[in-house]
Amino acid sequence: MERAVHAAGLTKRFGDFTAVDGIDLAVESGESFAMLGPNGAGKSSTMRMISTVSPATSGELRVLGKVPDTDGPAIRSRMGVVAQEDNLDDALTVRENIMIYGRYFGLSWSDARRKALELLDFAQLTDRADAQVNSLSGGMKRRLSIARALVNDPDLVLLDEPTTGLDPQARHLLWERLYQLKERGVTLLLTTHYMDEAEQLSDRLVVMDNARIVAEGSPSTLIAEHVSKEVLEVRYPADATVDLESLGHRIEPLADRTLVYTDSGEATLAELVNSGRTPSSSLVRRAGLEDVFLALTGRRLVE
Amino acid sequence: MIAAWIVVERNLLSYRRTPAVLLSAMFEPFIFLFGLGIGLGKLIDTVEWHGEPIEYAAFVAPGLIAVSAMNGALFEMSFNFYFKLRESRTYDAMLVTPLGLRSVLDGELSWAMIRGGLYSVVFLAALAAFGYLESWWALLIPLAALLIGLSFASIASWATTFVRGWQDFDLFFLATQPLFVLSTTFFAIDVYPDWAHPIVYATPLYHGVDLVRDLARGTVAWSSFGNIAYLLVMAGVGRALATRRSAELLTT
Ligand SMILES: Nc1ncnc2c1ncn2[C@@H]1O[C@H](COP(=O)(O)OP(=O)(O)OP(=O)(O)O)[C@@H](O)[C@H]1O
Numbered sequence: 267m268e269r270a271v272h273a274a275g276l277t278k279r280f281g282d283f284t285a286v287d288g289i290d291l292a293v294e295s296g297e298s299f300a301m302l303g304p305n306g307a308g309k310s311s312t313m314r315m316i317s318t319v320s321p322a323t324s325g326e327l328r329v330l331g332k333v334p335d336t337d338g339p340a341i342r343s344r345m346g347v348v349a350q351e352d353n354l355d356d357a358l359t360v361r362e363n364i365m366i367y368g369r370y371f372g373l374s375w376s377d378a379r380r381k382a383l384e385l386l387d388f389a390q391l392t393d394r395a396d397a398q399v400n401s402l403s404g405g406m407k408r409r410l411s412i413a414r415a416l417v418n419d420p421d422l423v424l425l426d427e428p429t430t431g432l433d434p435q436a437r438h439l440l441w442e443r444l445y446q447l448k449e450r451g452v453t454l455l456l457t458t459h460y461m462d463e464a465e466q467l468s469d470r471l472v473v474m475d476n477a478r479i480v481a482e483g484s485p486s487t488l489i490a491e492h493v494s495k496e497v498l499e500v501r502y503p504a505d506a507t508v509d510l511e512s513l514g515h516r517i518e519p520l521a522d523r524t525l526v527y528t529d530s531g532e533a534t535l536a537e538l539v540n541s542g543r544t545p546s547s548s549l550v551r552r553a554g555l556e557d558v559f560l561a562l563t564g565r566r567l568v569e
Numbered sequence: 570m571i572a573a574w575i576v577v578e579r580n581l582l583s584y585r586r587t588p589a590v591l592l593s594a595m596f597e598p599f600i601f602l603f604g605l606g607i608g609l610g611k612l613i614d615t616v617e618w619h620g621e622p623i624e625y626a627a628f629v630a631p632g633l634i635a636v637s638a639m640n641g642a643l644f645e646m647s648f649n650f651y652f653k654l655r656e657s658r659t660y661d662a663m664l665v666t667p668l669g670l671r672s673v674l675d676g677e678l679s680w681a682m683i684r685g686g687l688y689s690v691v692f693l694a695a696l697a698a699f700g701y702l703e704s705w706w707a708l709l710i711p712l713a714a715l716l717i718g719l720s721f722a723s724i725a726s727w728a729t730t731f732v733r734g735w736q737d738f739d740l741f742f743l744a745t746q747p748l749f750v751l752s753t754t755f756f757a758i759d760v761y762p763d764w765a766h767p768i769v770y771a772t773p774l775y776h777g778v779d780l781v782r783d784l785a786r787g788t789v790a791w792s793s794f795g796n797i798a799y800l801l802v803m804a805g806v807g808r809a810l811a812t813r814r815s816a817e818l819l820t821t
């Protein structure tokens with residue numbers, strides 16, 4: 267089977283401004299792939315090029331084995347797209363949103379109706395089927411956007427920040443639905459600001475920053491490559507001057523606390539206490555992708 | 570073709586629950602006809618048309634068909650088009666389906682055209698009942714109304730791509746007022762001073778009004794082909810410009 271997305275040197279410029287700067291991507295069929303990065307990194311610009319609505323300035327791009335410039339409709343007929351901003355049709359009901367979308371994909375009205383029932387159930391919106399879209403909560407709108415994008419049984423689904431702005435419960439419900447899609451063999455390409463989301467949902471990911479890809483791999487290999495196993499977070503009173511330099515593999519001073527990257531958080535904390543540098547508070551945790559991002563860019567992902 | 574029709578279906582679906590919006594505009598020409606045509610008609614008595622005196626209401630009524638076709642199309646391709654383009658991002662959602670930009674725009678233009686044509690059929694039936702129609706040519710009026718709707722829809726959609734906020738529509742509709750005044754809807758062209766005649770001939774609504782009136786009176790002449798040509802060119806140019814501008818906005 268062909269690769270779901272293949273990009274080489276993919277670039278997008280708006281005037282003089284470079285939003286995507288020569289990135290390479292390889293999303294294999296059936297995998298779940300995340301693009302992680304802060305605001306303005308170029309995630310949506312990349313997604314829009316892949317969804318065939320935004321022409322690349324330069325570089326090579328193939329989606330589902332085809333070239334967006336010449337095969338846009340053929341690519342789109344096998345793809346589902348959930349944009350960053352909800353763009354549901356608010357003149358229509360929940361059910362009609364899915365049905366008319368089915369029509370756009372060439373389904374007959376009766377097939378569209380059948381498909382809508384199935385997807386309403388999938389999105390747990392059956393009881394809201396005849397509600398106006400405006401009356402839905404943010405989480406419900408997001409679920410409807412995803413349901414609508416599945417009306418053509420796509421092989422590839424693009425999700426631009428599927429859970430931004432949702433409460434934890436709504437996020438978990440969405441994650442669970444995305445797992446189900448993945449189990450069915452659908453290729454998922456998603457962007458996110460959230461490390462836990464990338465860790466939960468993706469087999470592989472790229473970290474984007476300033477229009478470029480700064481790291482690539484599975485969540486666990488990225489953590490193994492760029493940071494230690496554990497992190498010790500320590501806080502001291504504002505006026506204290508404590509020397510932490512030689513501790514662990516690396517230290518990362520933040521505004522309100524210091525992160526110490528180490529193989530054993532407990533051992534490092536004991537070392538501090540034994541040498542009379544007991545912090546006013548401390549926390550030992552496993553290192554995550556947030557730490558990878560910090561290590562790579564010197565900045566935190568979500569400010 | 571089929572793809573554009575699905576966009577029309579989307580509009581039919583959306584108006585299904587709010588038919589009042591469509592119907593209210595349908596009554597507008599009746600209000601003008603009774604208020605002005607018949608009211609003023611008491612004072613004006615008859616108007617000369619192609620050398621023959623005709624009742625004032627029979628003069629005004631065909632012009633109102635052209636005006637309502639224009640208004641239906643303008644409304645659709647101003648407020649509604651803007652909303653879908655900028656606010657609800659309906660077109661962004663459509664463009665990630667196999668529909669292309671051209672089908673989406675053609676669908677919207679078709680719908681605006683149908684809306685204008687629909688008004689004309691209702692009004693036409695009423696005029697026939699009142700005995701204001703003089704000729705079998707009048708059966709072609711719905712086609713003329715579709716053409717008027719299409720040409721105004723095309724130009725309006727292009728203009729709307731430049732609108733940056735709701736307040737800009739004041740300007741948009743300010744621009745359509747002179748069209749109304751210069752259209753010969755309420756006065757024959759010889760009422761206007763000679764120097765104004767070229768201006769009248771240059772405005773699009775005049776060609777719509779003149780065409781429909783000739784069909785209603787059976788006074789079809791070579792000038793009617795001029796009217797048709799003018800409206801066809803306007804539709805073609807407007808559609809091409811609107812397609813280009815929409816592509817710049819939606820597929821960057
Ligand atoms: N149509 C456009 N015209 C000009 N600049 C643009 C356009 N679209 C995006 N940009 C710029 O390109 C950069 C990347 O934007 P993009 O939306 O791809 O980022 P992102 O990673 O999706 O960010 P976010 O997490 O905030 O959604 C930003 O600086 C943005 O201002």
Ligand SMILES: [Mg+2]
Pocket residue numbers: 309310311350426
């Ligand atoms: Mg984005």
